[in-house]
Amino acid sequence: MAGSYSVIGLGSLPELHPGDNLPSLVVDAVAAEAGGLHGGDVVVVTQKVVSKAEARLVDLRSVTPSAFALSLAAELDKDPALLEVILSETRRIVRMDHNVFIVETHHGFICANAGVDRSNVPDDQVVALLPVDPDASARAIRTKLTARWPEAACAVIITDSFGRPWREGITEVAIGVSGLLPVETMRGQRDPYGYLLSSTDIAIADHLAAAAGLVMGKFDMVPAAVVRGVRFTPAEGTAQALLRPAERDLFR
Amino acid sequence: MAGSYSVIGLGSLPELHPGDNLPSLVVDAVAAEAGGLHGGDVVVVTQKVVSKAEARLVDLRSVTPSAFALSLAAELDKDPALLEVILSETRRIVRMDHNVFIVETHHGFICANAGVDRSNVPDDQVVALLPVDPDASARAIRTKLTARWPEAACAVIITDSFGRPWREGITEVAIGVSGLLPVETMRGQRDPYGYLLSSTDIAIADHLAAAAGLVMGKFDMVPAAVVRGVRFTPAEGTAQALLRPAERDLFR
Numbered sequence: 001m002a003g004s005y006s007v008i009g010l011g012s013l014p015e016l017h018p019g020d021n022l023p024s025l026v027v028d029a030v031a032a033e034a035g036g037l038h039g040g041d042v043v044v045v046t047q048k049v050v051s052k053a054e055a056r057l058v059d060l061r062s063v064t065p066s067a068f069a070l071s072l073a074a075e076l077d078k079d080p081a082l083l084e085v086i087l088s089e090t091r092r093i094v095r096m097d098h099n100v101f102i103v104e105t106h107h108g109f110i111c112a113n114a115g116v117d118r119s120n121v122p123d124d125q126v127v128a129l130l131p132v133d134p135d136a137s138a139r140a141i142r143t144k145l146t147a148r149w150p151e152a153a154c155a156v157i158i159t160d161s162f163g164r165p166w167r168e169g170i171t172e173v174a175i176g177v178s179g180l181l182p183v184e185t186m187r188g189q190r191d192p193y194g195y196l197l198s199s200t201d202i203a204i205a206d207h208l209a210a211a212a213g214l215v216m217g218k219f220d221m222v223p224a225a226v227v228r229g230v231r232f233t234p235a236e237g238t239a240q241a242l243l244r245p246a247e248r249d250l251f252r
Numbered sequence: 253m254a255g256s257y258s259v260i261g262l263g264s265l266p267e268l269h270p271g272d273n274l275p276s277l278v279v280d281a282v283a284a285e286a287g288g289l290h291g292g293d294v295v296v297v298t299q300k301v302v303s304k305a306e307a308r309l310v311d312l313r314s315v316t317p318s319a320f321a322l323s324l325a326a327e328l329d330k331d332p333a334l335l336e337v338i339l340s341e342t343r344r345i346v347r348m349d350h351n352v353f354i355v356e357t358h359h360g361f362i363c364a365n366a367g368v369d370r371s372n373v374p375d376d377q378v379v380a381l382l383p384v385d386p387d388a389s390a391r392a393i394r395t396k397l398t399a400r401w402p403e404a405a406c407a408v409i410i411t412d413s414f415g416r417p418w419r420e421g422i423t424e425v426a427i428g429v430s431g432l433l434p435v436e437t438m439r440g441q442r443d444p445y446g447y448l449l450s451s452t453d454i455a456i457a458d459h460l461a462a463a464a465g466l467v468m469g470k471f472d473m474v475p476a477a478v479v480r481g482v483r484f485t486p487a488e489g490t491a492q493a494l495l496r497p498a499e500r501d502l503f504r
Binding site: 003004005006007008009011095097100102110119161164165166167168169170171172173182183184191200201202203204206207208210211213214215217222227230241242243244249250251 | 255256257258259260261263347349352354362371372413416417418419420421422423424425434435436452453454455456458459460462463465466467469474482493494495496501502503
């Protein structure tokens, strides 16, 4: 008998507003919908509710686009105010083409539009930015969970949906981590036949993000989930471990 | 209450050999470990067992490297016979650097070493190639599952572990699909706040592959899993839908 696990959507989280205590609301949802926290649970929360609670919202009507934003906006066929916000979140432009703007954020994530997003925000002139420090957001939620259920070691992942080269469709990935090693290194270990695995690192946090993503659909208003029964390596953890250093990335 | 689902590892599949009837063995494992097939189940099978059953194995001692393979082998610090096999699976070289060789396979997958892999094969001079037609491999398994459980509509996904640009660690992705739409198009739909989603396609098959990947570890000898309780759109499906056309890919 091999292992099995389950994923439980947390649909009872209310609409979030700036200043709401998201960690407490996550605790309530875990209590109400997952029978409390179990040891080894991974609580996964989408970026959008974190950003709302942390007031990472910008009203585009309040933004004055720079000359560069105006010029890019014409080139890319985008709203100049939106581009100004995207540029404020950008460390480096990776690729640009008609209506596609892929950048590296100040965190080091490479994604379209620096993660700035209009969807699932009540006012279509208000956009949501990524959390300033998604690891810290994850840590705050984990601290609250641990305070309520001190016996249950858990991990927390903050996710967003990113596109990727070569393959169609977005996938849910980890942008904040607390309580687990996000990349499991198999390097130097042997497979069951004795073959030395020379370069197998597994992005466990992104697998967990994707598993949770299957119940956190964009239309379902389910902004969080509990993944129960997956083995992981406990560690403080950081989503920075998921970012490939520039010198080892052939696609910069 | 939001949705929930479960993932059940199929650890009872035996070691596979060329000519084995994998679809029948999958049926047996689903019967033994998952209580039979339920409606809406997605059965996920790793490429390695498919390749073994389909005799997609090459003994490197039988390979004569070409002059080009010898030259590349010196450049990349790889075994010339292994490189010869990789080149036979390659349509186009995407990137090469010290010990990194990323190609487009004849199927159109972009991955390291054309998916040719030494791990989890009993003889370390024998390598496994990707299935010739992973969609057909998935279809054959699905046909057998449907014959045994005609009331239970199901889908089958064949997976492999691929690296990706920008982010560390491999993730499990779909390379063969039968019975579901692998990319769900949200384009033209509205989110719960009424905002028109202009470019949101979700790679549901890759989410399912990753979810299954959490029980199909490289050390666990668990080569398959059942994902139970996830909504998907029934369709014949093909993993080709997951491949971004060259003209829309900024990272060729």
